Amino acid sequence: xxxxxxxxxxxxxxxxxxxxxxxxxxxxxxxxxxxxxxxxxxxxxxxxxxxxxxxxxxxxxxxxxxxxxxxxxxxxxxxxxxxxxxxxxxxxxxxxxxxxxxxxxxxxxxxxxxxxxxxxxxxxxxxxxxxxxxxxxxxxxxxxxxxxxxxxxxxxxxxxxxxxxxxxxxxxxxxxxxxxxxxxxxxxxxxxxxxxxxxxxxxxxx
Amino acid sequence: xxxxxxxxxxxxxxxxxxxxxxxxxxxxxxxxxxxxxxxxxxxxxxxxxxxxxxxxxxxxxxxxxxxxxxxxxxxxxxxxxxxxxxxxxxxxxxxxxxxxxxxxxxxxxxxxxxxxxxxxxxxxxxxxxxxxxxxxxxxxxxxxxxxxxxxxxxxxxxxxxxxxxxxxxxxxxxxxxxxxxxxxxxxxxxxxxxxxxxxxxxxxxxxxxxxxxxxxxxxxxxxxxxxxxxxxxxxxxxxxxxxxxxxxxxxxxxxxxxxxxxxxxxxxxxxxxxxxxxxxxxxxxxxxxxxxxxxxxxxxxxxxxxxxxxxxxxxxxxxxxxxxxxxxxxxxxxxxxxxxxxxxxxxxxxxxxxxxxxxxxxxxxxxxxxxxxxxxxxxxxxxxxxxxxxxxxxxxxxxxxxxxxxxxxxxxxxxxxxxxxxxxxxxxxxxxxxxxxxxxxxxxxxxxxxxxxxxxxxxxxxxxxxxxxxxxxxxxxxx
Numbered sequence: 001x002x003x004x005x006x007x008x009x010x011x012x013x014x015x016x017x018x019x020x021x022x023x024x025x026x027x028x029x030x031x032x033x034x035x036x037x038x039x040x041x042x043x044x045x046x047x048x049x050x051x052x053x054x055x056x057x058x059x060x061x062x063x064x065x066x067x068x069x070x071x072x073x074x075x076x077x078x079x080x081x082x083x084x085x086x087x088x089x090x091x092x093x094x095x096x097x098x099x100x101x102x103x104x105x106x107x108x109x110x111x112x113x114x115x116x117x118x119x120x121x122x123x124x125x126x127x128x129x130x131x132x133x134x135x136x137x138x139x140x141x142x143x144x145x146x147x148x149x150x151x152x153x154x155x156x157x158x159x160x161x162x163x164x165x166x167x168x169x170x171x172x173x174x175x176x177x178x179x180x181x182x183x184x185x186x187x188x189x190x191x192x193x194x195x196x197x198x199x200x201x202x203x204x205x206x
Numbered sequence: 207x208x209x210x211x212x213x214x215x216x217x218x219x220x221x222x223x224x225x226x227x228x229x230x231x232x233x234x235x236x237x238x239x240x241x242x243x244x245x246x247x248x249x250x251x252x253x254x255x256x257x258x259x260x261x262x263x264x265x266x267x268x269x270x271x272x273x274x275x276x277x278x279x280x281x282x283x284x285x286x287x288x289x290x291x292x293x294x295x296x297x298x299x300x301x302x303x304x305x306x307x308x309x310x311x312x313x314x315x316x317x318x319x320x321x322x323x324x325x326x327x328x329x330x331x332x333x334x335x336x337x338x339x340x341x342x343x344x345x346x347x348x349x350x351x352x353x354x355x356x357x358x359x360x361x362x363x364x365x366x367x368x369x370x371x372x373x374x375x376x377x378x379x380x381x382x383x384x385x386x387x388x389x390x391x392x393x394x395x396x397x398x399x400x401x402x403x404x405x406x407x408x409x410x411x412x413x414x415x416x417x418x419x420x421x422x423x424x425x426x427x428x429x430x431x432x433x434x435x436x437x438x439x440x441x442x443x444x445x446x447x448x449x450x451x452x453x454x455x456x457x458x459x460x461x462x463x464x465x466x467x468x469x470x471x472x473x474x475x476x477x478x479x480x481x482x483x484x485x486x487x488x489x490x491x492x493x494x495x496x497x498x499x500x501x502x503x504x505x506x507x508x509x510x511x512x513x514x515x516x517x518x519x520x521x522x523x524x525x526x527x528x529x530x531x532x533x534x535x536x537x538x539x540x541x542x543x544x545x546x547x548x549x550x551x552x553x554x555x556x557x558x559x560x561x562x563x564x565x566x567x568x569x570x571x572x573x574x575x576x577x578x579x580x581x582x583x584x585x586x587x588x589x590x591x592x593x594x595x596x597x598x599x600x601x602x603x604x605x606x607x608x609x610x611x612x613x614x615x616x617x618x619x620x621x622x623x624x625x626x627x628x629x630x631x632x633x634x635x636x637x638x639x640x641x642x643x644x645x646x647x648x649x650x651x652x653x654x655x656x657x658x659x660x661x662x663x664x665x666x667x668x669x670x671x672x673x674x675x676x677x678x679x680x681x682x683x684x685x
Contacts, residue, residue, distance in 0.1 A: 122362075122366040123293070123296060123359055123362040123363050123366055126362035126365065126366070127355075127358060127359060127362060130358060130362075130408065130411075130412055130415070131415075133412060134412055134415040134416050134419075137416045138416050138419050138420060141416070141420060141432075142420070142423065142430060145430055145431060145432065145433070146430065147429055147430075147431075148429075180374070181365070181369065181374065181375055182374055182375050182376045183374055183376050184369070184373045184374025184375075184376060184377060
């Protein structure tokens with residue numbers, strides 16, 4: 001079994017686990033499990049599928065994905081859509097919406113992200129990361145101060161948990177992304193002036 | 207020890223830098239004129255309605271901060287591209303975002319009536335009390351957001367280019383030489399400064415991006431009640447870091463031009479490296495000195511604000527001041543306009559921080575913070591420090607730095623009037639005259655009248671500098 005096939009198999013297994021087994025209802029039983037676990041895992045499944053696509057298919061899709069911009073925009077709008085509370089609610093009460101959620105987050109969230117990320121200009125990758133962080137902090141703050149429930153299906157207390165979860169994840173991601181920027185996956189230990197193998201090859205900016 | 211190796215500017219890069227600095231020169235004169243209008247109003251020599259006064263005050267503040275950011279980034283881009291491969295497209299993208307943001311800000315102020323100050327302190331944007339409504343405040347805040355996006359792209363490009371060459375930001379701050387015992391040559395001063403600036407400004411813009419959007423949410427949905435203290439912390443973290451970083455960008459002109467003039471390298475030693483690393487941290491930690499009057503702030507944060515107010519700028523100021531003195535001492539430097547203005551700017555920076563340090567003392571702050579003492583600090587710091595630095599760079603860039611008679615007159619007028627104007631604010635503050643008041647008591651009017659006359663001289667001298675630059679663009683440097 002090739003590496004791509006293994007990745008596709010693992011992604012398929014994860015997809016079945018979080019959508020078809022009792023784990024799915026466990027995840028969606030709380031707002032934090034739904035938003036902070038199931039949705040990111042569905043995107044991760046899509047990333048897995050995207051990375052295991054056959055090269056000729058990737059080349060074909062890349063023809064419509066100049067510099068990765070169309071793909072990343074599809075990902076951003078898909079994830080933003082599933083941040084809308086009424087659709088979170090709808091996915092819990094309407095099976096069709098639930099399946100649309102599963103399929104869209106995999107097909108329009110994760111796969112375009114996998115196909116686009118490396119093609120994006122490093123500055124655009126940095127901008128996406130910064131905007132993602134600021135969105136986590138904004139939403140986290142909003143969830144904490146909202147006087148009402150955003151979702152009918154979840155309690156206010158659960159919403160507050162979600163708010164704190166977003167802020168904590170935002171802080172953790174900030175630290176995770178800062179460490180290589182400061183200490184460098186490209187940095188040789190002994191010298192301050194060494195360049196990466198190809199100085200014109202732009203690394204991750206932020 | 208480092209020397210730059212100027213390479214030719216591409217046509218687009220040269221046009222970009224000239225556009226940055228040309229716009230900056232014009233806007234500085236325009237904003238100084240708005241400042242003069244405010245002083246004339248307080249002097250009762252001009253009958254400006256109070257609502258218009260506060261609109262002018264908001265435009266003056268936002269304009270000065272924004273244009274200082276633009277001009278400072280132009281200076282550092284010009285020198286940084288000598289060492290790393292920067293994107294000219296992003297230089298232009300930043301300008302496009304900036305100008306779009308400016309249109310929205312001006313629309314918010316002069317069409318929408320927003321007059322809550324450039325610091326948009328919560329809940330002011332939502333409390334126009336009839337003077338402005340949601341559209342004006344929203345336009346102002348969205349304009350700021352757009353400007354932030356542009357600068358974010360620019361600093362991310364700095365990060366990309368620096369990491370591509372040096373491997374990490376730690377390397378480009380000289381940490382291997384500072385902490386690791388590396389004997390390799392340190393990165394150039396311009397790279398170190400750019401690294402510091404991108405770190406603090408990306409952090410600041412992230413905070414700004416959060417708080418601006420949350421205030422916008424509150425504007426349209428007041429039921430989302432923000433914590434005013436948290437909002438104020440984030441606002442000042444963003445605002446203070448941004449304006450503070452302008453001088454750390456512009457100072458690269460000192461590091462690059464004085465060595466070129468004196469034929470002596472600017473020495474990047476361990477003290478220099480330590481100073482920039484220390485200030486990287488302290489610039490981000492000093493902002494609580496804006497909140498010393500907020501009794502609900504944790505005591506440790508206020509103490510930190512005071513301590514870092516004392517320490518924050520000093521490391522870089524000391525190494526830069528000392529470096530500038532030693533590099534010109536017996537160097538036979540030709541004191542043309544660029545050299546003079548750059549040297550003056552170091553003086554302005556040094557004296558400009560003194561009132562800030564005094565106001566950063568909690569006991570003093572509780573009495574002085576809402577007086578004109580504070581504008582005294584930042585006018586000294588900006589007029590005699592930052593803006594002198596930027597005009598010095600413009601003379602250098604325009605390649606017309608030889609002094610003419612009008613230059614000599616303008617330089618001395620700018621120096622004397624700039625210092626006198628700032629002292630006008632400081633003495634007003636010492637006499638408990640409040641800041642941000644459109645109408646002054648009769649006892650205060652004489653201060654404003656003398657300041658108005660002096661402000662006119664400052665603006666006139668700046669107009670000479672600006673015109674000298676704008677009429678010399680065709681002679682501007684090509685490397």
